Amino acid sequence: MPLAKLHVPAHLPLHTTRQLADAVHAALVQTCAVPAGDRFQLVLRLPPDGMLLDASFGGVSRGPDACIVEIAFLQGRTDDQKRALYRAIAEGAQDSGMRPDDVMVALLENDRIDWSLGRGQAYVDVH
Amino acid sequence: MPLAKLHVPAHLPLHTTRQLADAVHAALVQTCAVPAGDRFQLVLRLPPDGMLLDASFGGVSRGPDACIVEIAFLQGRTDDQKRALYRAIAEGAQDSGMRPDDVMVALLENDRIDWSLGRGQAYVDVH
Amino acid sequence: MPLAKLHVPAHLPLHTTRQLADAVHAALVQTCAVPAGDRFQLVLRLPPDGMLLDASFGGVSRGPDACIVEIAFLQGRTDDQKRALYRAIAEGAQDSGMRPDDVMVALLENDRIDWSLGRGQAYVDVH
Numbered sequence: 001m002p003l004a005k006l007h008v009p010a011h012l013p014l015h016t017t018r019q020l021a022d023a024v025h026a027a028l029v030q031t032c033a034v035p036a037g038d039r040f041q042l043v044l045r046l047p048p049d050g051m052l053l054d055a056s057f058g059g060v061s062r063g064p065d066a067c068i069v070e071i072a073f074l075q076g077r078t079d080d081q082k083r084a085l086y087r088a089i090a091e092g093a094q095d096s097g098m099r100p101d102d103v104m105v106a107l108l109e110n111d112r113i114d115w116s117l118g119r120g121q122a123y124v125d126v127h
Numbered sequence: 128m129p130l131a132k133l134h135v136p137a138h139l140p141l142h143t144t145r146q147l148a149d150a151v152h153a154a155l156v157q158t159c160a161v162p163a164g165d166r167f168q169l170v171l172r173l174p175p176d177g178m179l180l181d182a183s184f185g186g187v188s189r190g191p192d193a194c195i196v197e198i199a200f201l202q203g204r205t206d207d208q209k210r211a212l213y214r215a216i217a218e219g220a221q222d223s224g225m226r227p228d229d230v231m232v233a234l235l236e237n238d239r240i241d242w243s244l245g246r247g248q249a250y251v252d253v254h
Numbered sequence: 255m256p257l258a259k260l261h262v263p264a265h266l267p268l269h270t271t272r273q274l275a276d277a278v279h280a281a282l283v284q285t286c287a288v289p290a291g292d293r294f295q296l297v298l299r300l301p302p303d304g305m306l307l308d309a310s311f312g313g314v315s316r317g318p319d320a321c322i323v324e325i326a327f328l329q330g331r332t333d334d335q336k337r338a339l340y341r342a343i344a345e346g347a348q349d350s351g352m353r354p355d356d357v358m359v360a361l362l363e364n365d366r367i368d369w370s371l372g373r374g375q376a377y378v379d380v381h
Contacts, residue, residue, distance in 0.1 A: 090374025108368070109368075
């Protein structure tokens with residue numbers, strides 16, 4: 001039940017956007033024990049004046065393709081799993097032709113009872 | 128002070144979208160003691176490539192009208208209130224002609240001090 | 255590492271939107287010890303049927319320019335810092351010609367390990 005939101009510049013090619021989304025999901029599967037089928041991603045394409053991002057804060061060099069990936073998922077992942085997640089997303093993004101400096105990630109956490117995947121049922125009650 | 132975000136496919140009719148929004152709010156009022164006037168909802172309409180949702184994860188069957196409802200609200204609701212919320216949203220969606228399998232819900236929680244409803248005032252100080 | 259999302263009506267002039275964004279960032283710097291360079295903001299412009307906001311809940315009077323500012327940032331700010339943040343955002347918005355009643359703020363919190371500002375690195379490891 002991660003819910004990933006990719007905020008990308010509107011000019012980013014659909015192909016690259018999809019590769020980034022694939023990379024984010026693969027990273028979650030690989031590092032955070034997310035089932036392969038557990039994919040829920042939203043892509044928000046924003047115009048230049050919709051992304052006001054500092055060009056260098058945090059010791060990186062952001063360019064016009066900079067993206068922000070926000071992932072809400074279950075609490076309980078360790079710090080090292082999160083570190084591995086960041087690395088895997090950046091590597092996957094790089095494999096897609098993106099610059100790793102252009103991929104920022106923010107995580108939000110909730111509880112098992114906080115998800116209903118459909119049909120009005122709490123996920124915790126169907127698994 | 129729930130803030131509900133409805134992520135819906137761009138093709139969903141405005142009428143249906145509004146009914147879903149109404150159902151979400153009615154469910155919050157009915158199950159989570161949200162005041163009837165306490166309605167704050169954002170609707171984000173996304174193109175097909177902006178919603179990458181697994182078709183069946185969680186034991187449901189998602190179709191092209193699948194939506195993701197994200198609700199940020201005050202911590203403190205019980206597990207059973209959340210269960211009732213999911214049920215009520217799905218029932219309301221069904222009454223609007225939507226398939227209950229197409230309505231996913233994710234909850235995020237914060238504290239009373241984390242809301243200002245306007246005028247620069249913390250909500251906790253005006254109630 | 256605050257990540258601020260400004261949900262504004264699509265008709266809000268770009269100039270005013272930018273001033274609101276500036277006000278939000280200045281308020282974070284002034285009241286919450288956010289570094290001046292630590293600016294990450296997303297602006298989502300929504301049509302009228304994308305913002306379903308009660309006109310008066312919380313004792314304010316919302317108009318057609320009502321906005322919702324959502325900020326995800328590190329836990330640890332005190333209640334008084336949050337109060338000061340709300341005041342500063344409203345004052346900055348007013349200086350930009352907006353009505354303070356039209357600016358709602360919601361805060362979400364996470365942990366230091368929950369941020370990667372780029373390059374696949376956890377922010378906690380590079381600072």
